[in-house]
Amino acid sequence: MKTSEIKELTVKEIVEKLQVEKENLVRLKLNHAVSTLDNPMKIQVSKKDIARLKTVLRERELKENKN
Numbered sequence: 915m916k917t918s919e920i921k922e923l924t925v926k927e928i929v930e931k932l933q934v935e936k937e938n939l940v941r942l943k944l945n946h947a948v949s950t951l952d953n954p955m956k957i958q959v960s961k962k963d964i965a966r967l968k969t970v971l972r973e974r975e976l977k978e979n980k981n
Contacts, residue, residue, distance in 0.1 A: 932967040
């Protein structure tokens with residue numbers, strides 16, 4: 915997910931996507947621990963998506979507090 919796509923979402927949608935991505939990351943890690951994944955880069959991609967979501971959420975929070 916690109917940052918530009920995330921910035922178009924509402925805060926509520928970002929929080930929901932963040933929760934889904936966190937659950938997905940846990941599932942991927944568990945599956946990778948049990949047996950190897952077809953593409954282990956999915957874990958890294960998921961982590962980066964979570965970071966992007968958190969960054970945009972924090973930017974909005976700071977912008978709201980500033981105003």
